[in-house]
Amino acid sequence: MGRKYFGTDGIRGLAGGKLLDAALAMKVGQAAGAHFLRGDHRHRVVIGKDTRLSGYMMENALVAGFTSVGMDVIQTGPLPTPAVALLTREMRADIGVMISASHNPFHDNGIKLFGPDGYKLSDEDEEAIEALMDAAPDHADGDSIGRARRIEDARGRYIHAVKQSLADDVRLDGLKVVVDCAHGAAYQVAPSAIWELGADTIAMGTSPNGLNINDGVGSTSLDAIKARVLEESANIGIALDGDADRLIVIDEKGETVDGDQIMALIGSRWAKRGRLKGGGVVATVMSNLGLERFLQGEGLELVRTKVGDRHVLSAMRKGGYNVGGEQSGHMILSDFATTGDGTVAALQVLSAMVRTGKPASEMLHLFDPVPQLLKNVRYDGGDPLDAAAVKQAIADGESDLGNGGRLVIRKSGTEPLIRVMAEGDDAGQVERVVDSICAAVKAAA
Template sequence: MARKLFGTDGIRGRANAGKLDAATAMKVGQAAGKLFLRGAHKHRVVIGKDTRLSGYMMENALTAGFTSVGMDVILTGPLPTPAVALLTREMRADIGVMISASHNKFADNGIKLFGPDGYKLSDADEEAIEAEMARDQELAQGDHIGRARRIDDARGRYIHAVKQSVPDDIRLDGLKIVVDCAHGAAYNVAPTAIWELGAEVIAMGVSPNGTNINDGVGSTDLAAIKARVVAEGAHIGIALDGDADRLIVIDEKGREVDGDQIMALIGTAMAQSGQLRGGGVVATVMSNLGLERHLAAQGLDLVRTKVGDRYVLEEMRRGGYNVGGEQSGHMILTDHATTGDGTIAALQVLCALVRAGKPASEVLHLFDRVPQLLRNVRYEAGDPLEIASVRQAIADGAADLGSGGRLVIRKSGTEPLIRVMAEGDDEALVTRVVDDICRAVEAAI
């Protein structure tokens, strides 16, 4: 059965409209609860959320769904996605739920699901939930309806956990760090964790009002933090997204350091200390050729997957790797977390900065990027990639790039977009290939 609700990162869409209204959320709770009512123990689910206004509605609807089939609910309030994964495992819950649309603006929302081990559910589990949603649910008898309660120490538990990823001999004293939390889920925990390790923290994006998440701040809108780092004379900037599972770094000169450079830094450092497992790093088809060449020069492999941090993690688990991520900033360090964690990744970057004793601009730019261009074309319906003229444009572009370049064309798993990416040593050729394919898609739709 093909998934209709679930994309590359759970369910995502316009809140209170289309496929993501309260009724759908309640059905997800009922179906997921039903499937995870396994064993004779008392069943429970951990539900966290980011700071979107619609989070209240989604939280209540999911709670109604889970409790109606007999599962107890633990509510954490605003908390990063990796914190929900952590608490699901620590509290021996049967399932975890994060209510978030990640880097999208406030009008969207989403549902991410974790199993009892703290890992995101597989495609097969998500398909089973969709199938279960189509059935009439057998509801719990009156005395078996679940209970719901809020816990007050969730943030403290998570702060303690992320600090455990930092070696005892590392302190952040003397570092001035700008931390941008995108008015999102980490608005309290990330600045606090970094401050507790000794840094001077300049926090921004920490005043959520329900509608300002990812609005002019965060890892997908970097102008503000770049300016702030330079204006404050900070040593480094840390930019998280709405649910804090991704990270982009800004050096002291206001320059962006993306996920590829962060993976190069962490992977290389762990290889040198003998901590890297699997002989390389796992990334997606979107990662730059420069990363691949840099790792190869160190005797390390770059293993590529399709786009989506869940697919990166699946390959990491299959091949025994402990470092992986995406160019967009998802960093998965399985020695410390079961999913992408922007705060933990930030702390590893800060550790490298302390050990090097050099400016971020010297430490964090390990390779030169091969010219790469990504453009998006929005479409409303159908499948533009199946149209003959588009297929021909793609074939022509691949031939022009030849063996020295790469072309990746895909539909977004979270938005109605065709993503067109090309890279190669000839920047002018890369630009022309992307332009030609985008024009062909636009003409076709």
């Protein structure tokens, strides 16, 4: 079924643009509220947001939508995405909403929805909400209109939950940690949680003004935190994105540690302690072949899914796994959270440093990534992947790489792009394969 509003991770677009304006946000509130009005109890929704200026507009419109169909609203203010999922469960809410466009610049925004169990909605739920968005809303009667209230202790609740993910005997004393919050949703909670556990915490990206989220800071702009780690002679740097559901680490030498290396560390350590479930780790088709080989050497499997943390989580739930994520930094540790949580994952990394006594540069580079190259090709219409010449180029590339490499060709879920990724032990060969396929796609586009 084609989707009009929902993409790979909720609804996202230019705030105030043709897709994502206040009117649409109110429709989402009305439709999602109506869809989750089940049973005769007093229904409620938890709404959190990041620090974008457009969040005020989106929040108020959503409140209007939910209350108009008879659902009470609990507003938390700026809070990470995993915190909204947590509070949705803890407060026995019928639905949770996070207003965020994650790592995108400030002019974008988005709406992520969680069910009463704290998990992102299924395709079936999203399709049902889409259908209701295009229908006339069924408004509540005057005495049944919902109420809205703002809670002041949401940040404290989340900080407490995050700290509970560590064993009682773990203290972070002696560690100097740079925490980059991307001027985003975790600007208060992440530095506080790490400081409360004993670390010497140096916070950056903690002065949001509505316009600077992800601007030169955070997990997608690493130059600033790399420089700060070296300047402060810190033991490690923790880089979060705008809604704090992803993590990239900077070691004490200023080198980047991506999600694949973080999964290798947590998965292997949990396996040795008998804590890993499912016998492996779940990641996407974009994770490096080096991770797969490392896990195999540890007697563990790597289960691959389509790109998107919701696909990772779905496979984790079906297979009983408790560690999963993406190379880009989404880390899902399902013992502690129902969605990606960069702060919880960071604490696992810091705990490993404390227990091993090893520096981040030694502990977090567990395998050598094989050469990997990703290029994007824009197209105007049609489907270039249906062209015979493109199919032949892909077949030739697969044959060229053989068993020593991988080829992943996919359409972007948000832009008219064909993404071409190859990896293998020979960097020159990988580049030739990618360039050949890209040339074929361009010719067919």
